[in-house]
Amino acid sequence: MRWIHPLSPDTGETADVIGGKAYGLVLLRRLGLPVPPGFVIGTDACRAFLRDGRLPDGLDDELAVAVAALEETTDRRLGGPGRPLAVSVRSGARESMPGMMTTILNLGLTAAATAALETETETDDTRFALDARLRFLYGFATATTDLTAEALDAVVNEATGHDPGDARRLSRAIHEVEAAIGRRAGRPVPDDAAEQLRLAVAAVFSSWDTPRATTYRELHAIPHDLGTAVIVQAMVFGNRDDRSGTGVAFSRDPNTGEPVPFGEVLFGRQGEDVVSGRSSTLPLRDLADREPEVWTALLDALDRVEAHHRDTCYLEFTFEAGELWLLQARPGRFTGAAAVRLATDLADEGVIGRHEALLRVSPHDLRHARTRRLAATGGAGVLARGLGACPGVVAGRVATTADGAVRMAAEGPVILVRPETSPLDMRGIAVAAGIVTARGGPASHAAIVARTMGKPAVVGVAGLTVTGASVRAGGQVLPEGTLISIDGTGGEVVLGSPSVTTAATDPHLLRLLEWADEVSGDTSGRPADQRLHAAHAALRRHP
Template sequence: MVSLVRPLGPDLAEGPATIGGKAHGLVLLHRLGLAVPPGFVITTAACRAYRRDGRPPEELEAEVDTALAALERRTGRTLGGDPALTVSVRSGAAVSMPGMMTTVLGLGAPPGDGPAAGRAAARERLTEAVTAVLASWDAPRARTYRALHGLDDGAGTAVVVQAMVDGDRDDRSASGVAFDRDPVDGSPGPGGDVLFRSRGDAVVSGRALPLPLSALADREPGAWADLERALGRVRDHYRDACYLEFTVESGRLWLLQVRRAGFTGTAAVRTAVDLARAGVLERAEALARVTPDDLERARRPVMAATAALWTRGTGAGPGVAAGRIATDSAAAVRLSASGPVVLVRPETSPADMAGIAAAAGVLTARGGASSHAAVVARSLGRPAVVGAADLHVEPGRVRAGERWAAEGDLLTLDGTTGRVALGVHPAVAPPADAAVRTLLSWADAVTGGAGDGVGDAERLAAARRLLGA
């Protein structure tokens, strides 16, 4: 019988289809010599068995016990004991599904009724958490996300169990998300979000308004230097822009997740051109990495400067969206049947997946460029503005500053500049983009030049066809 549990470490050789994308990334971080909390992964086969039988495989409990005992020996702590081992239990599909499945953090604190009873109770909670993650593969929001992105419903999720590192431990602790390039325009340099004395779920959920990543350099320069080194190693490995989730515990950096950044639009074009100019990629490879859809998104208009500003946030998904205000997902789905809507929320949660999918654009009062709203909106090509700090959202109405707007009123947002205006306003062509011009010149060099009347997207598509992309 094939084992369903694997220890996380540099020697784990299986791919994302078996151990999930999250665990696969953690293995990479181990191999790059970076700090990763110890743990183990339950393979996607356990999820497929759960879906088939309606319960976890019988052999899974004993295998988890063995892996947990090894984790307790390695950390010198005991689940539910003293000193206590606390763990995170997270999903890990082969292809990232941000926020769509269950996460359990901080499991294992002792209940105070003795070591034996504490461990038994904590072990039972671990079983419940693993089962909840397996079941969440079929949560409505997860199924909607897979349908929108053309992902395989039958693949299942892995489950990653790791020793917790606590971003809320003290004033020298924090959690955050880092990109090595700006996810909207692709400009180089570390960027992202950080929250001090907070766990990672507060950052990605958008419940709070985070600080810019640069705040970490001011408060914890040692952790910042380690993060810069980590971004460099990962970028060199992928030969691409990258994304890291991290926790700083009492000044020490730990890495919790890594993947290619998966940029679209302007960010994808700028990244590919910059890497080719730096000699990291061949021009043919740069052309293969940018799709005609990316080029179309890079050409998206911006809102005319004549529009009167109502509020401003962080541009998190390029483009202009105009439509009627919907203050919850049910309203967004209902109103979208008769025209475009803009979903306006304090912050979005995974439960808002249907509303985001129905909306032409998304506006939130809280959250940063790495929040759930921003990541999902970018993946769907929706213009988005997040972190509009003066925005106050109530059921059926919204206020920015002293001015109220009702559900159904018209609103225009610019996900490139972060500007938001009431009413419908014209969109204008964006400023000329040097990276787009460069990429198209490389495409023309492959095809021998564009003919009259050939659009930019077709110029790129023709080059990609000749290159076999």
């Protein structure tokens, strides 16, 4: 085939051709790890599409052949009848561009296939299949029309009365969303699975050139002419039953570098729920008790991928009915104190030499390592965890409104805790020592305002709710005035005053710098970055 490549161990194409994500999946297959079967349409097809404004000649036929092979492998049929095959259609360029391009999940769930999926589900819960169909419609609508997820949320909320738990209401929501897409697109959602797939592939290709993706490339110095690959894989359903779920895992703790697996898991959900922060996740370790076989398989995968890269790794996974599947793999890319700890540990474990350990730590890491951090507690005592949006550790009393923050700030430091921030909170942010929000990512309004004012901030703390004058997080209710501490690097929220680490007391950094002095032969007292720099210079002269 010219345009399409199987996701198999003997696919030899480079990341230039099949994109970074597919390249990682091929690697996982080579390591003998479980990857949902599928294929990848190369970046050259995307470039042809963007040049000619249509799918290139021959791609249609290749798609039909590749889908037929996938049906054979899975013993399912795309769009039915019989056992239905649903696929994910994901972008994947050479360089990672997270969240910038289109993804469509559950494609192939036509009306008939949805009904078939319902009957094969062992529980009598029809919501699973309906939820999967609704998710397909969301992806299809945002990919092929200018409808936004927010606009669709409004349609769903109207139809379900904010209660999507009821199957009949969910059916009505699906009907209303179909109608909304039909009105916007000027034609109904196609019920032919092959047509859905063609439209989805074209939509992913087109999403390379959305203004937002263009801006992202401009800001990250990624060439505009690469194009994206498209990965088509059999769906695995993390929301199929209570032995299913999804999560992300690092082979070591990215906040500290500690050699313990770290991540999050969500039971009964699909992958997007973790990445979007829409749902409250559990610590990865909970998997060990609830699904010991999945846990063991995941540890094995983390070990094998880490050994291959000779570096910590990051995996995205889904488990369906107790069976583990890996959806993405990449090196862990630790920074700051975590990078220092990782490099020294890998050297101690004999995975890399001390010289390589030195070269893996950059001057930026040393600068970041100087940031004050909450002392590692191994996860104990962490009340809630979000995304660090502005570095620094700070303690203060909880205030739940801007007015409360202003009132309380006269008596001592305050941490403003809000669902998200609006301009009405600016006054509270101005007097607060730190900020916590339940929603939002590193580029939310709250994160941008916090950095503007240089206030430590944690955003996107899923599961945190603010009701009146109290905050609920980590199963506890904190009234206004409760003393908490936050770490704006790692995103931790803890009760009470913090115990803090700084670079001066970090034993791993001290060891790394001793190695640096051995290499440079200079043991005079100098700042850390000069010691590292001298070692790097010596190693580059005599590698």
